[in-house]
Amino acid sequence: MLVKTFQAEQMSEALRMVKAEMGLDAMILSSKKERRKGILGFFSKPYFEVTAALEPRPVAPRPNPYQEEQPPPRELSTREEFQNSMLGPLAREVRELKQRVEALTRKDAASAAPPADKGQRGEAGGEAEAPRTFAKEELEEIKKLLYSAVGAKDNGLPKALSFPMADAAEPVVSGAIETFAKPLHATAATAAPAASAAADERTQMVLELLAAELRAAELSPAAIDLLVDHIRPAAEAGATAHQLRGMLVQTLSGMVKCAGSVRMKKNGTKIMAVVGPTGVGKTTTIAKLAALHALNRGLSVALVTTDNFRVGAVEQLKTYAKIMDLPLEVVSTVPEMQEALAAHADKDLILIDTAGRSPKDSERIEELKGFVECHPGIETYLCVSATTRPRELDEIVAMFGSLPIARLLFTKLDESESYGCIVDTHLKHKLPLSYFTTGQKVPEDIELATARRLATLVVKEVAR
Template sequence: MKIKKYKAPSLQEAMKHIRQELGHDAVILNSKVVYSGGFFGLFQKKNIEVIAGVDSDVHKRSRVEPFVEKKKQIKELEHRQKDSFANSEKLSIYKEMEQIKQLVESLHKSDKKVYPTELLPFAEQLKSKGIESNARSRLMMALLEAYFVNGKKLTKEEHLDVLKNELHKMLEPISFHGITRTKKYINVIGPTGVGKTTTLAKLAAEIKIKHKKSIAFITTDTYRIAAIEQLKTYATILNAPVEVCYNANDFLKAKTKLNAYDVVFIDTAGRNFMEMQYVKDLQEIIDFKHDMETFLVFSLTSKYEDMVAIYEQFKVIPIHQFIFTKYDETSSHGAMFNLVLKTNIGCGYITDGQDVPDDIHEMNTKKFGEWVLR
């Protein structure tokens, strides 16, 4: 798309130059009143500044057709502004933002190639990461606003900063935190194959090594002998006891036996998340409401639709934060962003490897946004 800025005494004069240089297919992207000259703020000259664009490839002209109706709306706004110059500054800001909004809506209904060339890589990146369309629209809105309103060419780093800032605004209402260290019991739940046991060991190592707390383990994963042995291996390294529980009575006994420890980490069985009975079995064994912090674990190699289905099954249990594993095994990190926005539940940790305790990273709002865009 070819984009150019024009300044003229009137909109009609500006349009005359636009048609001469860009042709009748040109689209007004933005217009505002500007003042220049004068003496001590008096006798300033009023001009209209217009940013217009046209698809440089004649074979792509059909892609700007969605803008035709928008041009009519923009002209109506300009007419209203012309009749109400007492509030010209407010109207100018309103019209500017309204036009950008209309532009973004049109762009998302059209072929993605109608984006300015500089913004195409970002549109493609957001889509390839799997960020859902409504969120992409808002992020591209922020980029387009910076691109058109600032009136200058931004660097790649500046564009990324715009995206990060907008991500932060979207995530700001949601709480992000790791282990708060206000609860005695730390529990991880989730489907099979997401890496719950390894993740639990990483969390335990952090609490023991970094925060100098005494730790112990309880496992209810009696379906896989290998899982118990794996946890015992980690426990031996961390010099921590392990209690194996088959039912609610075992769980109560284990809590009593481990009462002297600062923090007790609970490992649960990974079962088919489509079976609601699995969640009911967990509720029968574990008291999730008493002095416990629960993390629901997802693998980023899973489809977003499966993540939503997993959450729907587990949401009957009080979930404090999410943990996303296997970050290093996929480039589609948008699913975790989508899920956090959908559920209003933050991400406590992201893991990106098998090394204990290194490959785990505590999240906050800003850091999570950066990991989404990596």
């Protein structure tokens, strides 16, 4: 068995190296994230190390270019093999037996004395010739039956021959056919388990390869087991890795629920607040949503911000509001928030930008709760980064869970190496997905979250 270790800066790149050099039959033995040594522990870059194994296949001998090609030998049918191995020799033995019997018959006829009279000859001849004539007829019948069996046109296995009144010949022929049939049945009985074992091994290797790719996407073990169990019947039926990846995309798409675009009110104002930890890109996301609805959809939009803590946060949003010619309200208390909402009650959409809060600061989160609950029509979106580790994502959702969170909004997909955390967070906390952001450009780098898009990111990205 050939075992080799591959190193790359990205897990997806390491898997591509495995498939490029060892093919789809390679089996992933281990995968881990390491860090190269740097100066006093600094300036060290992480890398991924994947160990794969491949069972070598026997190499076919190279043909001699100077040797004349010989036509391949004609494969014999089962009937021809049976004829050559069993019925042919039996027919020759029967011919030899017939010749010996005929010779003995002629010898007996020549040495027999003429009968005394016609009556006695008829009486004696009737009793003496009957057995000899009957044996000769039986031998002729055996010959015909054997020759017809040898020259039969049937493509299947010959049935055991039965010869009436020939007790000596029947066991020989039947035994010969049984002797020929036993190796066939034995070979079939041996080949069936061997073929089944090979198919099971191939199925297991393909499933392990796909499971390794899903682990590289940082999907949880529970989700991986669920997906692999779903495609296992198709893998056992002989589906290729490409077909199984398509099934994974389809299955994962059915597991993910997305909220769709922001639904405007017919006779009222839609109010949307974006909350989340620090540094996830809430202000830029607010600007993208404002441009998406004001410039692209032609709706009247107003901006409100409570972010008086971060240096330059208000100035950044003011710049966006000035470019898009949108009103901006800066509030610091709950009554000011209520006044700003009342002042823009004629707008189609009000977007509220909030200050980032640490998930460990429960006091600040309770303060934020007063802002998002000051009006019954506020719909709260939790904004988190796709680069956040799964354990930290669970902590963020749990701490911000004291707020009336309605949707999840993931940012920085362009900076993430894997997307399984999005699936796990969505499935674990039962919060629909709303938008994905994929860069800093306003308003281009924002898109509506769809189940198909997320499933393609998780499955296809690691399969490139």
